[in-house]
Amino acid sequence: MFLYVSGGVLAIIIITAATGGGWLGDAAEAGKLTMIVLEGNPLSNNASFVASLLGGMVFAMASHGSDQLVVQRLLACRTKAEAQKAIIVSGVVVFVQFAIFLLVGLALWGYYEHASPESLGLTRDDEIFPLFIIEGLPPGISGLLLAGIIAAAMSTLSSSLSALSSSTVTDVYARFRKAPVTDQEGLKVGRWATIGWGLAFIAPAAVFQSDEGNIVVLALGVAGITYGGLLGAFVFGILNRRARAADANIAFLAAVGVNAFFFVMEKYVTGEVWVAWQWYPLLGVLVTFAVGGTLSLRHPARPKLPAAPGQQHNDQERTPGR
Template identity: 75%
Template sequence: MQILDLAVIGAYLIATAWLGLRLSGKQSTVKDYFLGGRDLPWWAVSLSVVATETSALTVIGIPVMSYLGNISYLQLGVGYILGRVIVAYLMLPRYYDGEMVTAYAYLGRRFGPSTQTTAGITFLFTRLMADGVRVLAAAIPLKVILDGLGLHTSYFVIIVVLAVVTILYTFIGGITAVVWVDVAQMLLYVLGGLLSLVVITSAIGGGWLGEAIAAGKTQLVVLEGNPISGADSLIPSLLGGTVFAMASHGSDQLVVQRLLTCRSKVEAQKALIWSGVIVVVQFAIFLAVGLALWGYFDGSSPQELGLTRDDEVFPKFIIEGLPAGISGLLLAGILAAAMSTLSSSLSALSSSTVTDVVEKLRGRPLEAREGLRVGRWATIAWGLAFIIPATFFRSDEGNIVVLALGIAGITYGGLLGAFLFGIVNRRASARDANIAFVLAVATTTFFFVMEKYVTGEVWVAWQWYPLLGVIVTFAVGGLLSLTHPPVAHAEDRLDEPIER
């Protein structure tokens, strides 16, 4: 790293913060702070959705998949598009027709406040764990930079600094600032991926692609393998990816909050579907980067390169292989993108805390100013809380993308199952939904813990977690609903808009 690179990183982070604050506007109510007044253009929301769900995880995690394996991860992208289409026409209309602030307000309308609070608390815990991994993703390239300068710093110190800086940024800017910064960050790190391909090709020629093809690393469709435990197989990637996208984009407040900032339901649907297409293109770019790096490093393993984590391969090239200035720009993009994703999580967590937990436990809506104050304090609290899981997972040697998706998948099935169960089963009560939801989460948690901390073997691939949770929810909830008369309720009471 040269002084020019460090100057670029510093200048870009300052410019990003200025951009976010400049475009944030004023927030005087919860709706302003959490939904941007529902006045953001669909294309900006679409790019923000992509940046939020991938960001630093994509930049440093996706290349190592093709570096060590092949490009079969693209199979998952097809399922992601299908899942988004289903969400756009099945679930989004219910959120917009009810003028809701969070995804879990629908469960409150359908089953009552106990189910909404249960789902909200579960989201808070899972998002804390999954995005703790995202904080770690941001810390990885920064640690490589500092080690290269001889400034050996622990992951813990880096994680604390990133969390504190992001808290300050999110506390002031609100969701409007987060969305616009997401747009800038996504464009930057995708450009960085393309520049990396150009630099590698200029350095070693275009032969890396032919070598990758000859080595079987461009295999896209994987038909062999156990369809249950084989995470790279077509069936779990396609079907599991579809259900995973339905859960992540239909029941995860992190994404739903962005979609609710659009000006209309139609624009939200457009933003959601196009985000799926953009994600596939983004996956393809960074998988190509992984193949190019494989050629650049002559197929050396991460250990042979002197690295402690597989995910450090691309950061190593950024620092050692890119020209001065460009490496600083790309590293700045990785850090800022990760921080904007973390700020997205903070906004989603604080909005769910206010709407799904605090207001429901108090039994009344908070006044505009009071809700804004509680939301900002919640932002600070969750930002500090991220330090714990990020530090805990720093010793995990697996791929950081798979780790984050696996953690998120633990509760995705229960959340999606509760939504679909409420739509399909008109007999069900809050008790049925709550018990089914808890058992669904317990089931997926069992498989995750067994794989990561007990046996070390994959019994059920992470792509199946959401579908498994949906099946358990429908089975348990359906049986419980037969033990009592049908519950009388209005059609989700969506004709009663929430006044805020």
């Protein structure tokens, strides 16, 4: 992280020195420094402030509150307070990181004199920064920055594989195995699960590869397909006292199916955006509650769980006459 973030800052400094800082003025004149966009339909415009604020809020709740990729890191904290601090600091760091690389994008736009990726012999927008790393940075620095980018990608990929492997062993294998799972057996199954999920990553990576546009937006849109059902299933299980696991699973699949329908139709069929990617998680939550809530009507409400013994004792101490 230090290497590639420092490389982003260094790229801004080098481009500013080479262009005299003119790229910032050009970006301002072209309206590329606009932070809040209120024009357009907030339902379908993925640059809309409303979609980014409200939809992005639900997206963050899903990614940082229910995704095992982040939850497994929070579980490594010693206390709940430390986990809360980690989430808050993470938000600040991510904000600064995004701001740096958004500025890098503007600087590159000015450095290459507003040229399109096609005119530079590139096929995608995200190839411009590697091109500058190779052509515009000193040899030693460019090598370190490329290593930092690859390391960041590897750490994200390994975290995903670790989360999926852990869930496979704990929530699937151990659940259906009658005898307790030993550490050695869990390690062995986890390794095979890691290989299996690694191979499974290849298929969607081939399907969702994009020859044009913003790869970050594409990745977030793909993640949003499942995030809504994931967050919805968690909240549904907490709030609905009639909920059963089967209801949540069916509702999750329905939410994923609805979001996947919009994604495929917009990207590969009509070419028109019907629902901005920021709304996918919220849409998934609503579908999960609608489908799961309907299915849960078949069951009686679960009794309210009694308070913990310590909590009961404290309540009794605070109650006069006891």
